[in-house]
Amino acid sequence: MSKPIWEYAVPLLNVENLTSGYGRNNIIRGISLAAEEGSITAIIGPNGAGKTTLVQTIAGVVDARGGSVRLGGEPLDGMSARERARRGLGYTPQLRNVFGALSVEDNLEVVTRAMRLPHDRVDEVFELFPILAERRKQRSGTLSGGQRQQLAIASSLLMRPRLLILDEPTTGLAPQIVDSLIEQICVIERSGTGVLWIIEEHPSQILPLCERVFLMESGQIHHEANGPQLLADPGFAEMFLGARIPQA
Ligand SMILES: Nc1ncnc2c1ncn2[C@@H]1O[C@H](COP(=O)(O)OP(=O)(O)OP(=O)(O)O)[C@@H](O)[C@H]1O
Numbered sequence: 001m002s003k004p005i006w007e008y009a010v011p012l013l014n015v016e017n018l019t020s021g022y023g024r025n026n027i028i029r030g031i032s033l034a035a036e037e038g039s040i041t042a043i044i045g046p047n048g049a050g051k052t053t054l055v056q057t058i059a060g061v062v063d064a065r066g067g068s069v070r071l072g073g074e075p076l077d078g079m080s081a082r083e084r085a086r087r088g089l090g091y092t093p094q095l096r097n098v099f100g101a102l103s104v105e106d107n108l109e110v111v112t113r114a115m116r117l118p119h120d121r122v123d124e125v126f127e128l129f130p131i132l133a134e135r136r137k138q139r140s141g142t143l144s145g146g147q148r149q150q151l152a153i154a155s156s157l158l159m160r161p162r163l164l165i166l167d168e169p170t171t172g173l174a175p176q177i178v179d180s181l182i183e184q185i186c187v188i189e190r191s192g193t194g195v196l197w198i199i200e201e202h203p204s205q206i207l208p209l210c211e212r213v214f215l216m217e218s219g220q221i222h223h224e225a226n227g228p229q230l231l232a233d234p235g236f237a238e239m240f241l242g243a244r245i246p247q248a
């Protein structure tokens with residue numbers, strides 16, 4: 001019997017057998033995953049599992065030692081982080097993701113100038129994050145954690161990425177801020193952008209939004225599931241998140 005048509009479609013992001021590490025240690029070992037446009041794909045796993053290393057390798061910040069990364073079918077292997085960004089791969093790091101000494105506006109200008117983007121891209125991201133427009137002259141080192149995270153995401157969005165990788169964007173934020181940040185990420189997704197989201201905190205709010213979830217442990221993918229199904233799995237909380245998911 002022939003395969004259904006969607007099985008022939010090229011995924012937005014296709015990672016195959018990816019391996020990378022530091023010094024003598026391979027941290028991620030033979031990882032394969034895919035992410036689609038206009039949908040949220042999550043990576044979840046304990047501290048030290050290699051989640052950040054994985055997305056840094058996909059983004060070209062850490063060199064791959066084997067395997068391949070394709071965006072829209074095009075191989076990105078061997079390309080710098082900047083070249084990958086130009087091809088539509090947006091990456092918002094977990095830490096040190098804004099220039100603290102610069103104002104909000106200057107943070108965004110640095111990217112538009114470096115990447116030779118039209119200036120109206122700044123207005124575009126101000127529309128999505130009105131608080132940044134209000135605080136455009138404020139030094140970004142004095143922003144709240146949530147505002148800083150919004151600025152970091154806004155900086156990635158200036159390139160109009162096809163895929164946006166977010167490394168724990170809600171970690172450490174106050175509950176109301178988390179709700180609005182999640183809503184803003186959903187707006188990004190609904191605009192057609194693929195989102196690859198490393199989840200650490202707030203899984204009970206975020207997992208229901210995730211089409212696909214990859215569970216990572218010790219540098220490998222151990223399980224793939226759909227977000228809502230995963231949340232409903234009674235063994236999941238205990239296995240991967242300790243007691244962090246409130247039980248119904
Ligand atoms: N620059 C580095 N040099 C050497 N080892 C590193 C480096 N960055 C990370 N590691 C090691 O790689 C392993 C995986 O770290 P990584 O930050 O990728 O995990 P993580 O799953 O993102 O953890 P967390 O949930 O705490 O963010 C850890 O053992 C860490 O100590």
Ligand SMILES: [Mg+2]
Nearest residue numbers: 051052053094
């Ligand atoms: Mg990490």
